[in-house]
Amino acid sequence: GIQVEQSPPDLILQEGANSTLRCNFSDSVNNLQWFHQNPWGQLINLFYIPSGTKQNGRLSATTVATERYSLLYISSSQTTDSGVYFCAVVYSGNTPLVFGKGTRLSVIA
Amino acid sequence: GAVVSQHPSRVICKSGTSVKIECRSLDFQATTMFWYRQFPKQSLMLMATSNEGSKATYEQGVEKDKFLINHASLTLSTLTVTSAHPEDSSFYICSARRGYDEQFFGPGTRLTVL
Numbered sequence: 710g711i712q713v714e715q716s717p718p719d720l721i722l723q724e725g726a727n728s729t730l731r732c733n734f735s736d737s738v739n740n741l742q743w744f745h746q747n748p749w750g751q752l753i754n755l756f757y758i759p760s761g762t763k764q765n766g767r768l769s770a771t772t773v774a775t776e777r778y779s780l781l782y783i784s785s786s787q788t789t790d791s792g793v794y795f796c797a798v799v800y801s802g803n804t805p806l807v808f809g810k811g812t813r814l815s816v817i818a
Numbered sequence: 819g820a821v822v823s824q825h826p827s828r829v830i831c832k833s834g835t836s837v838k839i840e841c842r843s844l845d846f847q848a849t850t851m852f853w854y855r856q857f858p859k860q861s862l863m864l865m866a867t868s869n870e871g872s873k874a875t876y877e878q879g880v881e882k883d884k885f886l887i888n889h890a891s892l893t894l895s896t897l898t899v900t901s902a903h904p905e906d907s908s909f910y911i912c913s914a915r916r917g918y919d920e921q922f923f924g925p926g927t928r929l930t931v932l
Contacts, residue, residue: 752923
């Protein structure tokens with residue numbers, strides 16, 4: 710099946726710093742989503758981005774489908790950005806999302 | 819975004835009992851619902867996919883007789899953990915999707931089996 714790799718696995722940032730999270734996938738995909746899992750376990754949808762670039766406040770994402778990767782940018786990080794960021798892909802039709810292992814982000818004041 | 823609810827959020831039960839978890843899509847009709855399981859500090863693992871009115875498709879290694887899934891309507895799916903044992907303790911998360919659109923997740927259910 711499709712492989713989804715995220716890097717880095719762990720990241721510690723000072724409040725106010727910027728960061729880039731990467732998601733590589735091993736095959737062409739129909740859909741790609743980025744999530745933030747908060748400390749209570751809730752998965753929050755950040756972006757639905759099978760291709761192109763999107764921005765939402767301090768967050769933006771770019772997916773280059775032909776090169777099989779996606780990037781999530783976090784600017785001016787805040788302590789509330791802490792948590793785990795997951796990339797997940799749909800590789801065919803109506804198949805379910807396949808998740809990467811996540812990037813655990815800690816933002817310290 | 820769309821809202822998916824899940825109930826209960828937390829359950830503690832004795833070994834051997836059965837536990838039912840409900841998942842509802844509140845503001846859209848979900849043609850497909852998914853159940854995931856997550857162990858501490860790990861990623862989400864897909865357990866099964868269910869379409870309204872048809873039998874669920876289970877992932878390899880998931881016991882269909884232990885994890886009973888019912889998708890009775892376009893807004894409701896249930897997961898029943900039968901004869902639960904301590905090794906079934908985990909965080910269970912449901913998800914819903916309309917067609918090939920974006921997938922949305924419930925808040926999860928933390929199951930502890932004593």
